[in-house]
Amino acid sequence: MDTDYDVIIAGAGVAGMVTAASAAKHSKGTLRILVIDRNSKDEAGKKTSAGWVCGDAVSKNSLDYLHREVDIRYDKPELEQAVHGVVAYSPDHSSKAMFDGEGYVLNRKLLPQRQLRDAEKLGVEFLFDTYAEALRTDDGFITGVHCRSAKNNSTFNKSSKLVVDATGSASRLRTSLPIKSRIEKEIDKENDMESTGRYIIKFEAAKKDSTFFDPNYCIIHLDQEIAPGGYAWVFPKGEDKMNVGLGVQKRLLERRNRRLGRKDTLQSLIDEYVRTNPVIRSWKPSEMVDDKGNEKGSWQVPVRRQNDCMVANGYMIVGDAAWMPRPIDAGGIGPAIYASTIAGKVISETLEAKDTSERGLWKFNTEYVKAYGYRMASFEILRRFLQILSNEDLNYGMKHFLGQDDVDSITRREHPEFKQVSLSSPARIIWALPRLALARGLRYTAHKSMRLIQHYMNYPSSPEGFEEWHTKFMNELREAFNKFS
Numbered sequence: 001m002d003t004d005y006d007v008i009i010a011g012a013g014v015a016g017m018v019t020a021a022s023a024a025k026h027s028k029g030t031l032r033i034l035v036i037d038r039n040s041k042d043e044a045g046k047k048t049s050a051g052w053v054c055g056d057a058v059s060k061n062s063l064d065y066l067h068r069e070v071d072i073r074y075d076k077p078e079l080e081q082a083v084h085g086v087v088a089y090s091p092d093h094s095s096k097a098m099f100d101g102e103g104y105v106l107n108r109k110l111l112p113q114r115q116l117r118d119a120e121k122l123g124v125e126f127l128f129d130t131y132a133e134a135l136r137t138d139d140g141f142i143t144g145v146h147c148r149s150a151k152n153n154s155t156f157n158k159s160s161k162l163v164v165d166a167t168g169s170a171s172r173l174r175t176s177l178p179i180k181s182r183i184e185k186e187i188d189k190e191n192d193m194e195s196t197g198r199y200i201i202k203f204e205a206a207k208k209d210s211t212f213f214d215p216n217y218c219i220i221h222l223d224q225e226i227a228p229g230g231y232a233w234v235f236p237k238g239e240d241k242m243n244v245g246l247g248v249q250k251r252l253l254e255r256r257n258r259r260l261g262r263k264d265t266l267q268s269l270i271d272e273y274v275r276t277n278p279v280i281r282s283w284k285p286s287e288m289v290d291d292k293g294n295e296k297g298s299w300q301v302p303v304r305r306q307n308d309c310m311v312a313n314g315y316m317i318v319g320d321a322a323w324m325p326r327p328i329d330a331g332g333i334g335p336a337i338y339a340s341t342i343a344g345k346v347i348s349e350t351l352e353a354k355d356t357s358e359r360g361l362w363k364f365n366t367e368y369v370k371a372y373g374y375r376m377a378s379f380e381i382l383r384r385f386l387q388i389l390s391n392e393d394l395n396y397g398m399k400h401f402l403g404q405d406d407v408d409s410i411t412r413r414e415h416p417e418f419k420q421v422s423l424s425s426p427a428r429i430i431w432a433l434p435r436l437a438l439a440r441g442l443r444y445t446a447h448k449s450m451r452l453i454q455h456y457m458n459y460p461s462s463p464e465g466f467e468e469w470h471t472k473f474m475n476e477l478r479e480a481f482n483k484f485s
């Protein structure tokens with residue numbers, strides 16, 4: 001079949017750009033690849049009219065992976081600030097845990113420009129100012145995209161052997177997928193979407209307090225009053241510049257408001273969080289040209305495991321469109337880099353083998369699950385458990401129940417085992433007595449997580465095994481959901 005392109009990638013965010021570069025690299029430039037984005041070229045990758053809304057933090061590990069696999073290494077100015085790691089503080093600030101190791105705070109507006117140059121050098125074509133409005137089909141396969149010009153509303157079609165949906169968390173392509181598939185179309189918005197927002201600001205310092213700002217560390221504040229069901233963050237972008245914001249679960253914010261008789265919104269919480277930061281004497285949105293149009297904004301992040309199936313005949317989902325951000329910290333750049341790199345490799349192989357069926361693309365599911373995705377369901381359970389804890393639980397838990405082993409596990413993106421809260425003897429139970437329910441909850445979470453990880457490691461090697469695997473998996477998961485509901 002003659003098509004305009006081999007691959008069309010909808011969305012020029014992190015996921016779309018890395019998929020394009022990886023597919024071009026792995027196919028040694030033989031594939032005709034088109035990336036479509038609704039933004040203009042100089043605003044590539046802009047998530048919403050409010051900008052490239054993000055906390056901007058990424059681990060060095062994921063960038064090293066990209067370098068190893070696709071031979072692309074980012075640098076200044078898109079890497080705005082190097083950091084030694086992430087420090088999470090308990091609500092009373094008396095305990096802290098250091099996660100993650102080396103990383104960077106990105107300039108998300110400049111990153112797509114760098115990615116665009118890299119992809120163009122590899123032969124990728126771009127179509128900007130264009131909406132990917134709907135998927136085209138033929139005989140149970142996706143065969144291209146119905147497009148609409150953002151400039152003059154004209155409509156036209158582009159055909160391809162494969163369409164990759166990298167249009168982010170509000171993907172309309174996935175929700176209206178017109179062929180039979182195993183991909184879940186809708187997310188549970190109430191439980192699995194976080195509302196998040198942030199400023200990029202310049203500030204004049206009132207004093208030094210490294211629990212509120214540290215140019216060498218990304219700071220996370222766990223606090224159910226400030227950020228119910230989520231967390232607040234201060235990520236450095238220089239000595240007097242920061243990305244500052246927070247994420248909430250809407251339902252838990254409403255519950256908190258009812259309890260406190262308040263009418264706070266996401267924005268009022270962010271404003272209060274900035275106002276009460278003792279390091280900030282005065283502040284204003286960054287006026288740097290590289291931040292213009294990106295100083296303030298809010299957007300949604302999925303915080304469940306990735307879609308349990310990410311391929312269909314002629315179609316793949318990646319990045320936020322596939323719900324890839326890590327459930328406990330909503331970090332989506334790292335998973336998008338791993339997944340898109342793998343996606344590019346699989347695209348190259350399947351097109352060479354002339355098999356873009358669900359079966360032909362299935363390797364994307366298995367390879368991503370093996371490399372990264374197998375632990376996401378366990379983090380989903382941990383996230384659900386953490387969300388029901390009070391500030392007192394968090395203070396106590398971080399002080400007494402969180403061991404260095406657990407911190408190391410989280411840094412390795414493994415599920416913590418919470419060995420500290422072993423309730424194996426009467427003495428241990430007496431020791432844990434002040435917060436026995438919390439200790440039991442942590443033990444349950446650790447146990448359930450191991451089972452979920454085990455189950456995900458047995459991900460089916462072909463579509464036939466999926467239904468049976470998925471039914472068992474959902475039974476396991478639902479038991480935990482019910483426990484924490």
Ligand SMILES: Cc1cc2nc3c(=O)[nH]c(=O)nc-3n(C[C@H](O)[C@H](O)[C@H](O)COP(=O)(O)OP(=O)(O)OC[C@H]3O[C@@H](n4cnc5c(N)ncnc54)[C@H](O)[C@@H]3O)c2cc1C
Binds near residue numbers: 037169318332
């Ligand atoms: C406030 C906030 C803070 C965050 N902080 C962090 C953090 O510190 N670290 C981290 O790792 N992750 C963070 N995340 C998550 C991270 O930003 C996302 O996981 C990541 O951007 C996902 O990339 P993506 O390419 O999948 O989607 P997106 O970045 O959303 O890109 C999608 C692209 O597709 C385009 N598009 C959408 N629909 C269409 C269409 N129909 N046609 C054509 N183009 C379309 C969009 O305009 C955009 O260019 C944060 C998210 C938010 C909202």
